[in-house]
Amino acid sequence: MKTIAIDIDDTLNDFSETLAAMEFTYDEKYGLDQETFKKYLHWIKTEMPDGERKNKELVKLRLTLHREIYKAAKVKPGASEFVQWLKSEGWRIVIMTYRDLRYVLEDTKDWLQENGIPYNYIFSTEDKTSMCNVWGINYLIEDSIREVVIAPEFDIQVFYPIMQKHLDMEFETKAIGYSNFKELKQCIA
């Protein structure tokens, strides 16, 4: 059986756009003072400084805010139909995410169901290339630069939704970019 791994955030949904557009107002429930909240929110919306990646307060706030985004993000046009098509073609579908499913499994499952996205399994990992490699998954749909560059080196066929970050990418890749799911379907069919 052919198996394909599919990322969620910025692949099936518009995570980054929703995050950029959503306004979060300060609330004492976050357990931070207003200035810290503002600083952390900026990092969450832009980029986390390397030295702050183990900052527990920051990680907790990011998880809290990301949960809101996971619920609010919209499915990309054609995504549901594309995954349904894969299912009808007999593919084994693995939803492969960086999300910490200890905390957001139900949100994730609800979103997939509400948007009519079928799947066989949900996998969570910080290293999708290794997980695909070890599990014998030869196809990956993914936006992350890291996987787009590295995974093809392990004979994993990667398809990525072309975003600005890919246009700015300094690395060469054998991965295939696509503009919409119709185009992706043509690549895979």
Place this chain on the structure above:
Amino acid sequence: MYSLKVELLKKFYSTMDRTVMKLEAKDYGFDFLDTILNPITGTQLDYAEIKGNIPKYKLSNLHPKVYDYFLKCHIEQSCNVCGYFDKLQNNVFVFNIDGTEKKEGDELAEDVKVAGGIITKYLRKVNIEPLVVLSGRGYHLWCRMTEPVDNEVLADFILRVIVRTLATMENSGFDKKKVNISKYPHDNEQQNCSLRLFGSKHVKNQVFSHIFHPTQGALSEADSWAYFKEHMDNQSITPEHLTDAMEKLKGTYFEVERRA
């Protein structure tokens, strides 16, 4: 022998949710999933994850016999079962102490050992003898109750001990940032974190979860099982004892020998 140990584990962790578990195994792949997700038993895979090269499987809808089967595998050392705490009340609570920095070999970081020692000291002050179990990079300090107690009460008690421990560490020149102390169960209804049960070898480093005896130090595997039972029979505390301990802890603070 295995069935006795299975029953011991079930008795010790009697309030854990036996319809779910996280399974840590060396095995992986879709054929392996087909094996453990046999449709006759109804076992479901909520998700699989790889962290630190160990495949982990969050399983749900477990039939009691399937739960027992995996406990047997846990005892036979072919996998690790991590249990989920009840969402409201539990008969066990745990201080999970880990080092935040990677160390070479099996040696635990000094700050981790110090933290474990200080927590034990605070618990003994209020007449609680923890069951100290070697985990991967630190210790699990299990405390068992004779009856289930609300998670909020348990979490409150644990937090009071942790706060005192970190203060003692800081004032004695130890680096509390090198230690991560987490509490189980949590103080909210979302008990979504699991913890490895006593009695298996760690899937990654193949080290058995040895128990540290209060006077004899690290015990052998056989002696660890014997002490596990002895501790359950003799050291489980009543809810009244916990209430009393909460009171006694007020105003209690230790200094320890400063780091050289």
